[in-house]
Amino acid sequence: MIVAVASGKGGTGKTTVATNLALALQNKLPVQLLDCDVEEPNAHLFLHLDITCEEAVTLPVPEVDNDKCDGCGKCSEICAFNAIAVAGDKVITFPEMCHGCGACALVCHTGAITEKPHRIGVVEIGNAGRIVFAHGRVDIGTPLAPPLVRAVKKHASDSEAVIIDAPPGTSCPVVAAVKDTDFCLLVTEPTPFGLHDLKLAVGMVRELKVPMGVVINRYNEDYTEVSEYCRQEKIPVLMTIPFARQYAETYARGRCLVQDYQEWLPAFIDLWYNIERLVQQHARAISN
Amino acid sequence: MQELLVISGKGGTGKTTLVAAFAAMAKDKVVADCDVDAADLHLLLQPQIVTKNEFFGLNKAVIDAELCTKCGSCEEICRFNAIKDFSVDPLLCEGCNVCRHVCPSGAIIMEPNRAGYWYVSNSTYGPMVHAQLGLAEDNSGKLVTVVRQAARELAKEKGHHLIITDGPPGIGCPVISSLTGVSLALLVTEPTVAGRHDLERVLRLARYFKVPAVVCINKYDLAPEKSQELEDYCRQEGIEVAGKIPFDEDVNRSLLAAVPLTSYSRGKAAIAATRLWENLMLRLESV
Numbered sequence: 360m361i362v363a364v365a366s367g368k369g370g371t372g373k374t375t376v377a378t379n380l381a382l383a384l385q386n387k388l389p390v391q392l393l394d395c396d397v398e399e400p401n402a403h404l405f406l407h408l409d410i411t412c413e414e415a416v417t418l419p420v421p422e423v424d425n426d427k428c429d430g431c432g433k434c435s436e437i438c439a440f441n442a443i444a445v446a447g448d449k450v451i452t453f454p455e456m457c458h459g460c461g462a463c464a465l466v467c468h469t470g471a472i473t474e475k476p477h478r479i480g481v482v483e484i485g486n487a488g489r490i491v492f493a494h495g496r497v498d499i500g501t502p503l504a505p506p507l508v509r510a511v512k513k514h515a516s517d518s519e520a521v522i523i524d525a526p527p528g529t530s531c532p533v534v535a536a537v538k539d540t541d542f543c544l545l546v547t548e549p550t551p552f553g554l555h556d557l558k559l560a561v562g563m564v565r566e567l568k569v570p571m572g573v574v575i576n577r578y579n580e581d582y583t584e585v586s587e588y589c590r591q592e593k594i595p596v597l598m599t600i601p602f603a604r605q606y607a608e609t610y611a612r613g614r615c616l617v618q619d620y621q622e623w624l625p626a627f628i629d630l631w632y633n634i635e636r637l638v639q640q641h642a643r644a645i646s647n
Numbered sequence: 648m649q650e651l652l653v654i655s656g657k658g659g660t661g662k663t664t665l666v667a668a669f670a671a672m673a674k675d676k677v678v679a680d681c682d683v684d685a686a687d688l689h690l691l692l693q694p695q696i697v698t699k700n701e702f703f704g705l706n707k708a709v710i711d712a713e714l715c716t717k718c719g720s721c722e723e724i725c726r727f728n729a730i731k732d733f734s735v736d737p738l739l740c741e742g743c744n745v746c747r748h749v750c751p752s753g754a755i756i757m758e759p760n761r762a763g764y765w766y767v768s769n770s771t772y773g774p775m776v777h778a779q780l781g782l783a784e785d786n787s788g789k790l791v792t793v794v795r796q797a798a799r800e801l802a803k804e805k806g807h808h809l810i811i812t813d814g815p816p817g818i819g820c821p822v823i824s825s826l827t828g829v830s831l832a833l834l835v836t837e838p839t840v841a842g843r844h845d846l847e848r849v850l851r852l853a854r855y856f857k858v859p860a861v862v863c864i865n866k867y868d869l870a871p872e873k874s875q876e877l878e879d880y881c882r883q884e885g886i887e888v889a890g891k892i893p894f895d896e897d898v899n900r901s902l903l904a905a906v907p908l909t910s911y912s913r914g915k916a917a918i919a920a921t922r923l924w925e926n927l928m929l930r931l932e933s934v
Contacts, residue, residue, distance in 0.1 A: 367685045369658010369816035374841065398817035399656050399848060401841040439705050439742045460726055460743035499848065500855040502788060502820035527658040527816050530684040531785040534738055550902050552663065556685040562782040567738070582903055604869070611870035613840035 361521040362634055363395075363540040365564070367556025369527035371546045372576035372600070375610060377524040378405040382617050383627035384520050385489040391518040392487075394494035395536040396526040397480060397507040403494060404613050406487035413483050416495070416510045417476035418459035418503070423450040427471035434463035434472060455501060480507045484514060491518065508535040520631065529556075529563040537564065541638050543571040544597070549582040557585065561592065570641040572634065577602040595637065598630050648802060649931050650795075650810045650829040652681075652858075656845030658816035660835045661865040664898060664908055666813040667691035668920045669927070670772040671907035676809035678770075679798035680777040681791045681825040683763065684784075688813045691907055694768030694775045702778065702793060704762030704786035705742030708735045714754035721746035721755060738783060762786055765793055767801060772907070774801050788820035795825070809931070818852045826853065830934050832860040833889065833927065838873035843880065850886065859934050861889040863923055868893045889930065890923025892916050 364377040373396075381392040394402040421434070421443055432445045442456035443463050454477045464472040480497040495511040497504055504526070512535075515521050525536035537543050543564045547557040557573070564571045573589050578599040589596050600606070600616075609619045616623040651669070653662045666688060670678045680688040708729070710721070715733050722730040725746055729739035735746075737760070747755040762785070765778035776798040778790050798810050812829070815821045826832060832853050836846040846862065853860040862881050867874040874891070881888050895916035901908045909917045 368687070369685075371659060396817075398819045398822075399841075399845040401657070401844060404840045404844055437744050437748065439744055458741055458743060460741065460745050461724075462743050462745045462748065465724075465745060465748060497819060499818065499851045500823070502823050504817075504819040505785075528684040528787075529782055530780055530787045530821075531783075532817075532819065534783045534785075538738065548659075550899065551690050551905060552687045552902065555687055555690055559685055559782060566783045581899075607869055610841075611837075611839040611873050 360519065360542070360635060360638060361515060361523065361540040362542045362544060363523040363525050363537045364544045364546060365525035365533055365537055365560060366527055366546045367529055367560035368547065368552055371548045371553060372574070373546050374401045374405065374524055375576065375616070376544065376546050376574055377522050378402050379615050379617050379623065379627050380631060381490050381522050382615055383624050384631055387628060388519040390489065390520045390522065391491040391516055392522050392524065393511050393515060394524045395508045395511050396524055397495035397497045397504050397511065397532070398526060400494045400496055402524050405615055406490065406492065408485050408487045408492060410483045410485035413481055415478050416480050416482055416507050417478050418457060418506060419461065419474035420454040420457040420459060420477040421452050421463045421472045422475045423452060424471045425449055427469045429469055431468070433466045433468070437462045437466050458503070479503050482510050482514070491516065504532040505535040508532055512536070529559045533563065534567065537569060538567055540569055542634050543569045544574060544634065545571055546574045546576055547585055548577045549575060549579060549585045554585050554588060557588070561594065570637055572597040572637060574598045574600065576600045597633050598626065648799065648808055648810065650812060651831050651833065651927060651931060652812045652814050652825055652829040653833045653835060654814035654822060654825065654849055655816060655835040656818060656849030657836070657842055660837045660842060661892070662835050663687045663691065663813055664902070665835060665863065665920060666811060667907035668909040669811050669924055671910045672921065672924050673809060673811060675807045676773055676811055677798050677802040677805065677807055678773060678775045679794055679810055679812040681794055681812050681821065682815040683778040683787050683790045683794065683821060684780045684815070686777055686779060689777055691905055692770040692772050692775060693905065694770040694777070696766045696768045698767045700765050701761050702763040702765055702790050704760050704784060704789060706757035707737045707740045707742055707760045708746050708755050709758050710735055711754045711756065714752050716752050718751060720749045720751065724749050741785070763790055765790065765797065767797060774805060776801060788824035791821045791824035818848050822852065823856070826856050826858055829858055831927070831931055832858050833863055834860050835863045835865055836877060837865050838867055838870040838877060843873070843877055846877070850884065861887045861930060863890040863892065864888060865892045866894040867891040889926040890919060892919045892923070
C-alpha cells in the first residue's frame with residue numbers, strides 16, 4: 360500500500376507524520392519512506408540514515424551542431440517551453456527551461472540537433488534502521504521538480520508500507536507525488552490558513568481520485584472550523600496531535616514523537632491500520 | 648522601483664504573517680502574493696477585487712476520436728506517458744506539441760488551458776495583486792511572472808516605488824520566477840533542524856541568482872540553542888540577521904482575527920516585526 364502525506368500549506372507537519380509513521384511501523388512491517396519534497400527534503404534530518412547509493416537524474420536536452428543547422432527556426436517554433444531560440448544564424452538553447460520532450464530534434468530536418476543528458480538533481484537511496492529510504496534533491500537553480508519526484512517514486516518497492524512525503528502546495532510537483540497512490544493523508548493545522556489550503560488540497564486529491572483522510576497538527580480548541588469542514592465533507596480525521604511546547608522542542612532538535620513519547624507509538628500504528636481499512640472500503644465501493 | 652520578496656525554503660515559517668505586517672506598516676506600495684498555488688495573504692488583507700483575469704497555462708493535447716485512426720504513434724512518442732488508449736490525461740500532458748506533430752491524420756489539437764485567475768484588488772493596506780492557480784495545474788512559474796508584471800504596472804500607475812511580495816515555499820519553479828531581479832530577499836527561518844537545512848538551500852538559490860538577502864529568525868526563543876546555531880551560520884556566511892521574532896500567542900490570535908499582526912497587537916512579536924521592518928527599509932535604501 361502506498362500512502363502519500365501531503366498538505367496545501369507548508370510547515371503543517373507532513374514530515375513529522377511521515378517519519379513517525381515509518382518509525383512506528385518498522386518493527387511491524389517492511390517499510391519504505393520516499394521523500395518526494397525534492398526542493399526541500401527534510402525527512403533524512405529525523406532519521407539515522409546510511410546512504411548506500413546515489414544516482415544523478417537527467418533530462419535529455421538539445422545540443423545543436425551549428426555547422427549542420429540551416430537556421431530554419433522550426434525547433435524554436437515547436438518548443439512550448441522557450442528552451443531553444445534562433446538568433447541570426449545561431450541556435451541558442453536554455454537547458455534549464457527544457458522539459459526534455461524531444462520536439463526540437465524531431466522537427467530538425469538537417470539532423471543538427473542531438474540530445475544529451477542534462478542533470479537536474481540526484482536521488483539518494485539508503486537505510487535508516489529497518490526503513491528503506493530514498494529521497495530526491497533538485498539542483499539549486501533548477502526549476503523542474505516533477506521529473507525528480509517521479510524518479511524518486513520509481514524506487515517504490517512492493518513493501519507492505521510505502522510512505523511518500525510530498526511537497527507543499529497543490530500544483531505539479533504535488534500531483535506527481537500523490538498521483539497513483541492508494542491513499543492521501545492531508546496534514547493541516549487549526550488556523551484560517553490551514554483550513555483555506557486544506558480545501559485546496561482536498562480539491563486536488565479529488566481530481567486525482569485518491570481516497571483521503573486528515574491529520575490535524577498543533578490541535579487546539581480555539582479554531583474548530585477545520586474539524587467542522589472535515590465533518591461536512593465526510594473526510595475522516597484520523598489523528599489529532601495537540602499543540603505542546605515539548606513537541607515543538609522535540610521537532611526542533613530533529614527527534615520524533617515516537618522516540619521521545621512512547622504513547623505515540625501505538626497511535627501511529629493505529630493510524631496505519633485505519634488507513635488500510637479505509638483503502639479496503641474504497642476498493643470495495645469502486646468494485647460495486 | 649524596489650521589490651522586497653519574502654521567501655523561506657521551508658513552508659510555514661511565517662512568510663505571510665510578516666508580509667501582512669509589512670503591508671500594514673509600509674506607505675505607498677503595492678503588495679503581491681506570488682504563492683499562487685496556496686495563496687493566503689488575502690485572508691489577512693481582505694482585498695476587494697477590482698479586476699479578475701484569466702490565466703492560460705500551456706496548451707493541452709486533445710484527440711478527436713472521429714479523426715483518430717488508432718495508429719498509436721502519439722502514445723509511442725509521448726515522453727510524459729500522457730496518452731493511453733487514444734486519449735490524453737491532462738494531468739500528465741505538458742503541452743509539448745510532439746503528439747500533434749507525429750499524428751498522421753491531424754486528429755490532435757492543442758487546446759488552450761485556463762489554469763487559473765489573477766486579480767487586481769484594493770485593500771485597506773493598499774493595492775494588491777494576487778492569483779489562484781487551478782487545482783492540480785502546472786505552470787505556476789508563468790503565473791508568478793504574470794503577477795509580478797501586473798504588480799509593477801500597478802505600482803507605476805499609482806506612482807509607488809515599492810512592491811512587497813509574499814513568495815512560495817521551496818526553491819523550484821515558482822520561487823525562481825519570484826526571485827529573479829528583486830532588490831532584496833528576506834529569508835524567514837525557524838530554529839529547527841529543518842529550518843536550518845532549508846535556509847541553506849534557499850540562500851544558495853538567492854546567491855545563484857545574485858539577489859541580496861537578509862534573514863529573519865521566527866519563534867527564535869522556542870529553541871535558543873538552534874537559534875544560536877542559525878546566527879552562527881549567518882555570521883559565517885556574511886548574511887545579516889535583520890530580525891528575530893519571539894514566540895507570541897498574539898500571532899495566532901491575529902490570524903484568527905484576520906488582522907495583520909502589527910495592527911492587532913502591541914506585544915513582543917509585533918514590536919520585533921516593527922523593528923525588522925525598519926531594518927529592511929534601511930537595507931532597501933542601500934541596495
